[in-house]
Amino acid sequence: MKIVSKIIPAEYERILQRPKEVQEGLEQKVSRIIERVEQGGDEALRELCREIDGRVPQQFEIPPYQLVLAGSDVDGHLKSAISQAIENIRTFHQAQLPMPVSVETMPGIRCSLHYEPIEKVGLYIPGGTAPLLSTVLMTAIPASLAGCREIIACTPPGAPPELLYTLSLFKMRVFSIGGAQAIAAMALGTESIPKTDKVFGPGNAWVTAAKMQLAGRGLAIDMPAGPSELMVIADDTAIPSYIAADLLSQAEHGPDSQVVLVATSMDIIRATMDEAGRQIEKLPRREVARQAMRQSLAICADNVQQALDISNYYAPEHLILSVREARKAAGQIRNAGSVFLGNFTPESAGDYASGTNHTLPTGGFARAWSGITTSAFMKAISIQEITREGLLKLAPAILQMAGAEQLDAHASAVLQRIQKPPEDVI
Amino acid sequence: MKIVSKIIPAEYERILQRPKEVQEGLEQKVSRIIERVEQGGDEALRELCREIDGRVPQQFEIPPYQLVLAGSDVDGHLKSAISQAIENIRTFHQAQLPMPVSVETMPGIRCSLHYEPIEKVGLYIPGGTAPLLSTVLMTAIPASLAGCREIIACTPPGAPPELLYTLSLFKMRVFSIGGAQAIAAMALGTESIPKTDKVFGPGNAWVTAAKMQLAGRGLAIDMPAGPSELMVIADDTAIPSYIAADLLSQAEHGPDSQVVLVATSMDIIRATMDEAGRQIEKLPRREVARQAMRQSLAICADNVQQALDISNYYAPEHLILSVREARKAAGQIRNAGSVFLGNFTPESAGDYASGTNHTLPTGGFARAWSGITTSAFMKAISIQEITREGLLKLAPAILQMAGAEQLDAHASAVLQRIQKPPEDVI
Secondary structure (H helix, E strand, C coil): CEEECCCCHHHHHHHCCCCCCCCCCHHHHHHHHHHHHHHHHHHHHHHHHHHHHCCCCCCCEECHHHHHHHHHHCCHHHHHHHHHHHHHHHHHHHCCCCCCEEEEEECCEEEEEEEEECCEEEEECCCCCCCCHHHHHHHHHHHHHHCCCEEEEEECCCCCHHHHHHHHCCCCEEEECCHHHHHHHHHHCCCCCCCCCEEECCCCHHHHHHHHHHHCCCCEECCCCCCCEEEEEECCCCCHHHHHHHHHHHHCCCCCCEEEEEECCHHHHHHHHHHHHHHHCCCCCHHHHHHHHHCCEEEECCCHHHHHHHHHHHCCCEEEEECCCHHHHHCCCCCCCEEEECCCCCHHHHHHCCCCCCCCCCCCHHHCCCCCCHHHHEEEEEEEEECHHHHHHHHHHHHHHHHHCCCHHHHHHHHHHHHCCCCCCC | CEEECCCCHHHHHHHCCCCCCCCCCHHHHHHHHHHHHHHHHHHHHHHHHHHHCCCCCCCCEECHHHHHHHHHHCCHHHHHHHHHHHHHHHHHHHCCCCCCEEEEEECCEEEEEEEEECCEEEEECCCCCCCCHHHHHHHHHHHHHHCCCEEEEEECCCCCHHHHHHHHCCCCEEEECCHHHHHHHHHHCCCCCCCCCEEECCCCHHHHHHHHHHHCCCCEECCCCCCCEEEEEECCCCCHHHHHHHHHHHHCCCCCCEEEEEECCHHHHHHHHHHHHHHHCCCCCHHHHHHHHHCCEEEECCCHHHHHHHHHHHCCCEEEEECCCHHHHHCCCCCCCEEEECCCCCHHHHHHCCCCCCCCCCCCHHHCCCCCCHHHHEEEEEEEEECHHHHHHHHHHHHHHHHHCCCHHHHHHHHHHHHCCCCCCC
């Protein structure tokens, strides 16, 4: 852990810089995969499976009976845990359903905003080292609540029973394909995988590169994603053993995980590091965690106020506020994905089951992007209705502005209506 | 106008296809501009101005006094019109401010969603053939209402007094630079133009290409934009002279404007075309309108229901429902940017002054994207707070799921807290 004992605002940029990950040639390779899927459809997907996974699936779609059958291999306790998580996530995401807006801006002029589900959405569920069944919940629950008509999920081949079981709990079609080619298939469509209008879900560098390249062509995506991040702000009410555990829970994600501790004293930093040193020995993924911790950062801030400033500058994906009056401090947070208050709110609660979404903007993107919300699966449509009287009142404004923009036909559309109103127009 | 007298769903794709605009070499040129701005900052901007506009501005920022002074060259009637438009747009966009959400998902577990303004936003105000002062209102009003701290606007050199005056009405910095280089400057920052977190506003093919390329790098943008579109659904209550005027108001935007009439009888189509033929002669921009009308489409649908299906398939930017019980019909609209109901709601009302936003998704992007709303200038941050009792109740779910995902440190962050609670932890 790199320790910074004092920091001034002019140094924020340099010290809080995230490591740039450059994977040589990745962009070109991903661009070639997208091109192949676009031109070759299913046949290209099969070729890619042969090249990358070494085997070609008989069919990409996992039949529903296979998903359901997987449930018999899943432990009852895990099933209960998943049920509990679903309940909490559903409760919070249900409350997020956007309300329609309707106002009369002037007498006779009514403007409204209605929310409609995005009809076809694609969910990417990563495989890799750990089967992320929680990602199924974090994407499928809001998609279902929003009312999306066609939900499809792609996950790499070899999904374990726990993941298949979790997928079986939602009304959607599931395809056994991963990586950049899965994103390309959901964005562009193939014979067997439907084209969707928006693609959600985290993934590795290949998946992210594919999402971003397709976003450059207009594909709607949930957010740009990168290595996971945690910032912990700790004052003297923080418990070093708790926050050490939190830092490690972030570090075990991968060697590129970003871990930052901002404490109000060197004592807290030292005690936390000691604790982390003890706890890391017991972790099965200690080698991964060690690599991440080696690149991590501890900053001694002047006070909680400066710590919050640092956090707003950094815009962390996850932010734990282990400070006095954490709720009040949270009122000053301007940029973050998800915030965890107090001593009994570990980040892992939000990863699984508190009810909040764990798909969050990383890499400083929290400055402009939100984590997944229910409205991310919807779009707003504005509707306006004007009466003849309303149009008469508004006409001067429209005519003046159309005149200034030299758009005479725009003015004419109003003049036609107010100059010669047929008696029987409704 | 191409007339289709009968259409079946299998033909929607072919008949409703939008023309693909391919500008040879545009992508490469734009990519080179972005690269130059990224590497050269202001100096690169100056060189680009010299190459493209033939002259280099002394400074990019337009001093506030110059904006304010422009007001003395603006007609009082236009000023009143702008005031009226501002009032209506403000009323509607104020009502859109998202409400925070807060629920207890389980006893002791509180999850909330707060909305914070995006701190730094960039607005692109196109110049070109017509000075789009309305675009200033459509972007600056929601940005101000959202509470964005730093708002900057870029507009091509040579802005007329009307545009400068409109810009002077908002608290923001204005820069005299246009095209792809303006987008690159707002996304990447230069010595004189601040880097922003999200870029809004319409533009020509160069501007759009720059927005999309930078979106591929994670820049948040309002939406992909392309040539403007209008679909009109008309039954026998529609007035041909009104909808002809609407079609022409769309057509005058540019030769690539998309105009589609879907009527329930050939009589309506014929009467509308006759009217359009008469009205077009009186338009100053008739040559532009004529080109757009030549490529436009009229479809005779079996009934209003099929017309709505066609519209949902096409996902038009603007949709006029000139039908009986238009409000009821609007309830079936799944994909559209903005909808105009009845005989007295011309599209030009929404372009300027009804209160709705005129920056809307084109090219079928309305299937997944919204037009500009106030919340487009904000992001959602989730906050959770768990009590010790709450964590005890939730622990089994977290531990089970962390176990299934083989993330032991995630479990440990919970175990640390529930196994040995120091007496005095708050």
